[in-house]
Amino acid sequence: MKKKQTLIKNAHIVNEGTIFNGDILIEGEYIKEISDSISAKSSDVHVIDAEGKYLLPGAIDDQVHFREPGLTHKANIETESKAAIAGGITSFVEMPNTNPQTTTVEKLEEKFAIAAETSSANYSFMFGGTNDNLDEILKVDPKSVAGLKLFLGSSTGNMLVDNPEVLEKIFKSTNMVISVHCEDEATIKKNFQEHFDKYGDDIPVSCHPIIRSEDACYISSSKAIELAKKTGARLHVFHLSTGKETKLFSNKIPLKDKKITAEVCVHHLWFSDEDYEKKGTLIKWNPAVKTKEDRDQLWEALLDDRIDVIATDHAPHTIDEKKNVYTSAPSGGPLVQHALPAMLEMYHRGKISIEKVVEKMCHNPSILFEIEKRGYVKEGYFADLVLVDLNNPWTVNKDNILYKCGWSPFEGTTFKSRITHTFLNGSLVYQNAKFSKEKAAKRLTFNR
Structure with missing residues (x-):
């Protein structure tokens, strides 16, 4: 034929x-x-x-939450992958904190089966680590999944990996890329309690980056990097949000030779704490959107190649959920449809070249995760x-938003x-x- x-x-x-x-x-x-x-x-x-x-090559988003199974009132693989395609993202890697969580090989394969039926974009998944599933982690075929995701803070369900001995065992036991969410839980709990004692449930959302502070991020990121250096693990730190953290990463060697890499998300490059007044909980993310100075330093590290990848951390919630008071409003927002247009807007503003956008959103995710024959325009x-x-x-308006949740921080x-x-x-x-x-x-x- x-x-x-x-x-x-x-x-x-x-x-x-x-x-x-x-x-x-x-x-x-x-x-x-x-x-x-x-x-x-x-x-x-x-x-x-x-x-x-x-x-351009189709963008590869290495961090999305499409909410299926179990949270499909917010989103599902079918709706969000369509939004991704409309936004120029042709491949995605989805996270394990669904319901049930993707912490067994059986649950992983169930997700692949859903995507095979309904996804409009190319797909893979992260396998989730917990304090007690090392046996399952060892069953995973590294050629069949994007990598391993560990929550070292801000987890859902039982996915917080806070046992140092278990963490070291995981780092030593796998040669998969270990992608981590880094925020120090003890620091956040202390900061939260201080604000709750003062305000009750209705904490001003502008306090979010003070509660989920620079220190919380840095303490966790630096510990993860120290452990990766000690064990030789292949570590990828998701969604940097502070200038201080950027100093933990290097641009001295090519990406393909790096053992420790970093990602920044579109919202941390676009918004700052000055936007909370207007956007409120719509820009409540974990890690938090922080100061203009943090944003400037993230840009600097992105452009000098200490930060390797731009992603979305696409994590939709319904508008009713987001409209709750601070303590009840979930963190996260939808981004896959608007990430590439937003970065091209930054090209128009003189912040980044188109070539660099392609490097960070297409080439580098392909290199980092060793994705076969994608991320480039090549014969x-x-x-x-x-x-x-x-x-x-x-x-951007309600009529052209494709997310199931029906809203966007870019409206x-x-x-x-x-x-x-x-x-x-x-x-x-x-x-x-x-x-x-x-x-x-x-x-x-x-x-x-």
Whole structure:
């Protein structure tokens, strides 16, 4: 059977630190050819003129919470993966703190089965560590999952790993990438009690970064890094939120050789504590959005390669849940549809180059997690591609938000850049705000 072909012509192709004008021929699931000029060999070839548009690899989001199973009143894999595709994110790694939690191989495989049926984007999952599931961790095939997730603070259920002996055993026992949420629970509890004694349940949300403080983050991050150095574990620290933490990371060697890496999330690059007055609990995240100075230092570390990856920590809740008083309002918010447009907005503001956005959102997650044949515009790679019009403004509003929860912290924001086409494994799955019915998503595989 003849494989279908798509020819993208006249694109500004962004890949590996360069932008060049050219054409791309997709055959079946893969990029067959990249050249200055390619001619359609037959009338069967679907030709797309990308004149004036930028072609990027599909973004890879290494940290999302799609809430399935068990929390599907907030979100599910089907709704949130569609939002991701509309936002130019073609692959995601989902977290284990669902209900039930993904802390056994059986529960992990159940999640893969759900994604195989319903996901619009390529998918993998983190396996969750607890104080008492080392035996299950050792059963996990490192080639079949993205990695291991440990909550060293701010966990749900029983996922807080706070036994130092267990933690050291886990670090010594696995060669999977260990991704960690770092906030020191004792520090947070002390700070919270002080504020609760003063305000009761209705603590001003502006106190959130004081409760979940710089010290809470730094104490936990520095301990995790110390343990990784002691044990030789491969450590990835999720969602840095403080300038102080950035000093714990290095840019002295290439990412592929690093044993200790770091990520920053879109909200920590976009918002600061000055935004709590207007946005309230809508920007209540763990770790907290902190000061403008912290944000500036995160940007500095991102651009000088101490921070390796930009992710979302997409974690939706219903608007009713978020409208509760401080102690009852959950932390987290939806981001996958708006992360890439937000970072391209930062390009327009002169904060970051498009090449750097692609490095941090496409290339580096692929390198860090050793994802097979994704994250680049390369011949022989899967055709996960995104076409972007950098000068086609649109405003985020209720009518165009695709998250199941129906709201966004970016509501009312106008982005200059618009994702016009998303290709997944060679299929055009999204074009000008419309989704195709084609099922193209695949389970991610890893070169380990």
